Amino acid sequence: xxxxxEYTPQLRARGYRMTPQRHAILHVxxxxxxxxxxxxxxxxxxxxxxxxxxxxxxxxxEFLAENGLAYPAHMGSGHLGYQIARNDHHHxxxxxxxxxxxxxxxxxxxxxxxxxxxxGYKLTDSHVTFFGLCSNCK
Amino acid sequence: xxxxxEYTPQLRARGYRMTPQRHAILHVxxxxxxxxxxxxxxxxxxxxxxxxxxxxxxxxxEFLAENGLAYPAHMGSGHLGYQIARNDHHHxxxxxxxxxxxxxxxxxxxxxxxxxxxxGYKLTDSHVTFFGLCSNCK
DNA sequence: TTCCTTATTGCAACTTTTTGCAATAGTATG
DNA sequence: CATACTATTGCAAAAAGTTGCAATAAGGAA
Numbered sequence: 001x002x003x004x005x006e007y008t009p010q011l012r013a014r015g016y017r018m019t020p021q022r023h024a025i026l027h028v029x030x031x032x033x034x035x036x037x038x039x040x041x042x043x044x045x046x047x048x049x050x051x052x053x054x055x056x057x058x059x060x061x062e063f064l065a066e067n068g069l070a071y072p073a074h075m076g077s078g079h080l081g082y083q084i085a086r087n088d089h090h091h092x093x094x095x096x097x098x099x100x101x102x103x104x105x106x107x108x109x110x111x112x113x114x115x116x117x118x119x120g121y122k123l124t125d126s127h128v129t130f131f132g133l134c135s136n137c138k
Numbered sequence: 139x140x141x142x143x144e145y146t147p148q149l150r151a152r153g154y155r156m157t158p159q160r161h162a163i164l165h166v167x168x169x170x171x172x173x174x175x176x177x178x179x180x181x182x183x184x185x186x187x188x189x190x191x192x193x194x195x196x197x198x199x200e201f202l203a204e205n206g207l208a209y210p211a212h213m214g215s216g217h218l219g220y221q222i223a224r225n226d227h228h229h230x231x232x233x234x235x236x237x238x239x240x241x242x243x244x245x246x247x248x249x250x251x252x253x254x255x256x257x258g259y260k261l262t263d264s265h266v267t268f269f270g271l272c273s274n275c276k
Numbered sequence: 277t278t279c280c281t282t283a284t285t286g287c288a289a290c291t292t293t294t295t296g297c298a299a300t301a302g303t304a305t306g
Numbered sequence: 307c308a309t310a311c312t313a314t315t316g317c318a319a320a321a322a323g324t325t326g327c328a329a330t331a332a333g334g335a336a
Contacts, residue, residue: 125269
C-alpha cells in the first residue's frame with residue numbers, strides 16, 4: 001500500500017531525506033494514476049497531514065520531478081500536472097473534450113533518435129504531451 | 139515593417155477585430171523571433187501603448203494562439219511563452235543551459251502519423267517543445 | 277455621418293505560484 | 307546521548323495569472 005516507502009532509499013542515496021511531507025505527497029501521487037495539479041495534490045495531502053502548506057507542495061513536486069520520481073506534464077491550460085513516475089510514456093490529450101490517453105515511448109523512440117542526430121542534442125525527457133482531437137471529436 | 143497589418147483581414151474574416159492592443163502585441167511578437175513570456179510581451183507593448191494592461195496581454199496572447207496567429211510553447215519552467223506563427227516547427231531546449239533550437243516539422247511528421255494510426259487521434263498541434271541536453275552540456 | 281450591435285478592454289478582486297529567510301528537524305559523528 | 311551540519315519546512319510578502327462585469331469602441335447598416 002504505502003508505495004511511498006520504496007522511494008526512501010532512492011532519496012537517501014542522493015543525500016536527500018524522506019520527510020512526512022514528501023511521504024504524503026508521494027502517497028497521493030501513487031494512489032492516483034492520472035496527473036494532478038499542485039492544488040489537487042495539496043487538497044489530498046492536507047487530509048493526511050493537516051499542517052502541510054501549499055508552498056511545500058509546489059516545492060516538493062518540483063523536487064520530485066527533478067529527481068525523476070514524478071513526471072511533470074503539460075495540461076491543456078499550459079499549467080503543469082504531476083504523476084508518479086512509472087513506465088516511460090507520453091500523453092495524447094484532446095483539445096476538444098480533454099480526453100487523455102497514454103502512448104508508449106516505443107512509438108516515439110525512433111523519432112527521438114532522428115531528432116538527436118539532426119540536432120546534436122541528447123533528449124532527456126520521455127514524457128511529452130501531444131495535443132490533438134480524439135476519435136470522437138475529430 | 140508593420141507586419142501586424144497583414145493579420146487584420148484574417149481576424150476580420152472570422153468576425154474579430156483589429157484593435158490597437160492586438161496591433162501592438164502582434165508587433166512585439168513579429169519583431170522578436172523567439173518566445174516571449176506574457177510579462178515580456180507586456181513590457182514591450184506598454185512602450186508603444188502606455189494604457190495597455192496585463193490582463194489584455196494575457197487574454198490577447200491566448201486569443202492569438204487559439205486562432206493560429208501565435209504559437210504557445212512550454213518554456214523550461216513549465217510556463218507558456220508565445221511566438222508569432224510562421225513555419226511549422228518544434229523546439230528543443232536544453233535543460234542545463236536553456237539553449238533553444240528550432241526543428242522542422244518534417245523530422246517529426248512520420249512519428250505523428252504513427253501516433254495517429256496507433257491512437258485514433260488527429261494531432262493538431264505542430265509546435266511541441268522537447269527537452270534534452272545540448273551538444274555542449276551533455 | 278449617425279446609430280446599433282457586440283467584440284474587446286480596463287478595473288478590481290481573487291486565485292495560483294514563487295521567493296527570501298528564519299526556524300525546524302533528519303542524519304552522521306564523536 | 308549530545309553536537310553539528312545542512313536539507314527541509316513554514317511563514318509572510320510579492321509576483322504572476324485569472325475572472326466577472328460594466329464601460330468602451332470597432333465595424334456594419336441606415
